[in-house]
Amino acid sequence: MLLVEVSMSPFGKGESVGRYVARSLDIIDHSGLDYRLNPMGTVIEGEWDAVFAVIKQCYTRMRRDCNRISISIRADYRKGARNRLTGKVHSVERRLKRRLKTT
Amino acid sequence: MLLVEVSMSPFGKGESVGRYVARSLDIIDHSGLDYRLNPMGTVIEGEWDAVFAVIKQCYTRMRRDCNRISISIRADYRKGARNRLTGKVHSVERRLKRRLKTT
Amino acid sequence: MLLVEVSMSPFGKGESVGRYVARSLDIIDHSGLDYRLNPMGTVIEGEWDAVFAVIKQCYTRMRRDCNRISISIRADYRKGARNRLTGKVHSVERRLKRRLKTT
Amino acid sequence: MLLVEVSMSPFGKGESVGRYVARSLDIIDHSGLDYRLNPMGTVIEGEWDAVFAVIKQCYTRMRRDCNRISISIRADYRKGARNRLTGKVHSVERRLKRRLKTT
Numbered sequence: 001m002l003l004v005e006v007s008m009s010p011f012g013k014g015e016s017v018g019r020y021v022a023r024s025l026d027i028i029d030h031s032g033l034d035y036r037l038n039p040m041g042t043v044i045e046g047e048w049d050a051v052f053a054v055i056k057q058c059y060t061r062m063r064r065d066c067n068r069i070s071i072s073i074r075a076d077y078r079k080g081a082r083n084r085l086t087g088k089v090h091s092v093e094r095r096l097k098r099r100l101k102t103t
Numbered sequence: 104m105l106l107v108e109v110s111m112s113p114f115g116k117g118e119s120v121g122r123y124v125a126r127s128l129d130i131i132d133h134s135g136l137d138y139r140l141n142p143m144g145t146v147i148e149g150e151w152d153a154v155f156a157v158i159k160q161c162y163t164r165m166r167r168d169c170n171r172i173s174i175s176i177r178a179d180y181r182k183g184a185r186n187r188l189t190g191k192v193h194s195v196e197r198r199l200k201r202r203l204k205t206t
Numbered sequence: 207m208l209l210v211e212v213s214m215s216p217f218g219k220g221e222s223v224g225r226y227v228a229r230s231l232d233i234i235d236h237s238g239l240d241y242r243l244n245p246m247g248t249v250i251e252g253e254w255d256a257v258f259a260v261i262k263q264c265y266t267r268m269r270r271d272c273n274r275i276s277i278s279i280r281a282d283y284r285k286g287a288r289n290r291l292t293g294k295v296h297s298v299e300r301r302l303k304r305r306l307k308t309t
Numbered sequence: 310m311l312l313v314e315v316s317m318s319p320f321g322k323g324e325s326v327g328r329y330v331a332r333s334l335d336i337i338d339h340s341g342l343d344y345r346l347n348p349m350g351t352v353i354e355g356e357w358d359a360v361f362a363v364i365k366q367c368y369t370r371m372r373r374d375c376n377r378i379s380i381s382i383r384a385d386y387r388k389g390a391r392n393r394l395t396g397k398v399h400s401v402e403r404r405l406k407r408r409l410k411t412t
Contacts, residue, residue: 005143007177015181015321015377018191022198029203037203038141039191040108040177048265052258059254063283068324072381073279074110074143074175077269078118088121088142095125100132100140103206118218118274151368155361162357166386171221174384175278180368182376211349213383221387224397228404235409243409244347245397246314246383278383280316280349284324294327294348301331306338306346309412 003084004051004075007041008058010066020066024058031057036085041072045085051075106187107154107178110144111161113169123169127161134160139188144175148188154178209290210257210281213247214264216272226272230264237263242291247278251291257281312393313360313384316350317367319375329375333367340366345394350381354394360384 008024009017028035028042031054035044044051055073062069078084093100111127112120131138131145134157138147147154158176165172181187196203214230215223234241234248237260241250250257261279268275284290299306317333318326337344337351340363344353353360364382371378387393402409 003142005141009320009379011318011320011326012324017320018194018198022195025195025203026199029199035204036141037192037195037205038108038139039106039146039188040179041143043142048262052262056254056258059283063285067285069281069283070318070379071279071281071283072177073277073281075275075277075279076143077265077275077277079269079273085142089140091121092125092128092140095121096129096132100128101138102140112217112276114215114217114223115221120217151365155365159357159361162386166388170388172384172386173215173276174382174386176380176382176384178378178380178382180372180378180380182372209348211347224400224404228401231401231409232405235405241410242347243398243401243411244314244345245312245352245394246350246385249348280381282349291348295346297327298331298334298346301327302335302338304338306334307344308346 001045001082001084002048002051002075002077003043003045004055004073005041005043006055006058007072008062009070010062011068011070013066020062023061027057027061028054034085043085104148104185104187105151105154105178105180106146106148106191107158107176108144108146109158109161110175111165112173113165114171114173116169123165126164130160130164131157137188146188207251207288207290208254208257208281208283209249209251209294210261210279211247211249212261212264213278214268215276216268217274217276219272226268229267233263233267234260240291249291310354310391310393311357311360311384311386312352312354312397313364313382314350314352315364315367316381317371318379319371320377320379322375329371332370336366336370337363343394352394
C-alpha cells in the first residue's frame with residue numbers, strides 16, 4: 001500500500017482557490033479510499049492504480065474550467081504496510097511518549 | 104504568516120526512519136510554533152525566519168549521525184492570514200457542508 | 207500537455223541509490239516521451255495517461271527489489287501549451303536578456 | 310553541501326507568472342552560488358545558510374507585490390559531496406553508458 005499526499009490548485013483564478021480544493025475533496029471523500037485532509041494537502045492510502053485514478057478524477061474536473069493547474073504529489077510505498085494514515089502518527093507519539101498536535 | 108509543510112528523512116539508515124522523525128517532532132513540539140503532524144509531514148505556522156530556524160535545527164540534529172538526508176518543504180504564504188492550521192480545513196468543510204476525515 | 211517532474215528513490219538500500227535512479231532513466235529514455243534530466247529529478251512532457259504510465263513503470267520496476275520507496279511528483283498543466291521543456295527556460299532568459307546556467 | 314531545488318510562484322497574478330520567476334532567477338544568478346535552471350525549478354548548490362538566504366531574498370522580493378505565494382523546496386544533503394550539479398547527471402549517464410537529455 002501507498003500513502004500519497006496530493007495538493008492541486010489552479011493558477012489564474014485569483015488568490016482564493018478554496019472552491020476548487022473543495023471539489024477535489026468531494027471527489028476524494030466519495031472515492032471509498034481512506035484519506036486525511038491536512039492544511040497543506042490530502043493524504044490518501046491505497047494501491048497505485050486506485051489512488052492515481054482518484055487524483056486523475058480531481059485533475060479532469062479541474063481542467064474543465066481551469067487553464068493552468070499546479071499539482072504536488074508525494075508518495076511513500078512500504079511493502080505489506082497498512083493503516084499507516086493513523087499508524088505513522090501514533091508511532092511517533094509512542095517514541096516520544098506523549099501526544100502531539102495532529103488536528 | 105506562512106504555512107510550511109516539512110518532511111525530512113535520512114538515507115542509509117534502513118527502511119525504518121521513525122527514530123529520526125521522532126527527534127524532529129520533539130524539536131518542533133518544543134519550538135513554541137503551532138504545528139500539525141500528519142502521516143506525510145508536519146505543517147508549521149509562523150513567519151519565515153521562525154519556521155526556517157526550526158527546520159534548520161531539525162536538519163542540524165539529523166546531520167550529526169546521518170550522512171545523507173532528503174528534505175521536502177512546501178510553503179504557502181498569504182498576506183495577513185492567521186490561524187490557517189485549522190482555518191483551511193474548516194473552510195473546505197464549510198463549502199461541502201459536512202465533516203471530512205482529518206485525523 | 208503537462209510538465210511533470212519526478213524523483214523516485216528507495217529507502218533501505220544505503221546512501222547511494224544511483225543504480226536505482228539509472229533504471230528509471232532507462233525506462234523514461236525508452237518511453238518515447240520527451241524529457242530532461244536534472245540533478246534533482248526528471249521533467250517529462252506529455253498527456254496525463256502517457257506520463258503517469260511511465261512513472262508507474264518506474265515504480266513497478268523499483269518495487270521488485272525495494273521494500274520502501276519515496277516518490278516526489280510536481281506537475282504543471284497548461285491548456286494548449288507545448289514544447290515547454292525548452293520554452294519555459296528560454297522565456298526566463300528572454301525576460302532577463304541573458305543566458306542562464308541550465309546544464 | 311546541499312542540492313536544493315526551489316520553485317516559487319504567486320497566486321492571484323493570472324496564469325502567466327514568468328515575470329515573477331525571472332525576478333527570482335535574477336537574484337539567484339547574481340548570488341554567486343552555482344545553480345541550474347530547469348523547466349520546473351532551479352537547483353542551487355551550497356551550504357544551508359547560503360542557499361536559504363538566497364531563497365529568502367526571492368521570497369522577500371515576491372512578497373512586495375504578491376499577496377499569496379506558493380513555494381516548493383526539495384533538498385538533498387550528502388556529507389562531503391561537491392559538484393553534484395553536474396556529478397549526479399553524469400553518474401546516471403555513466404551507468405547507462407549513453408548520453409541522456411539534459412537541456
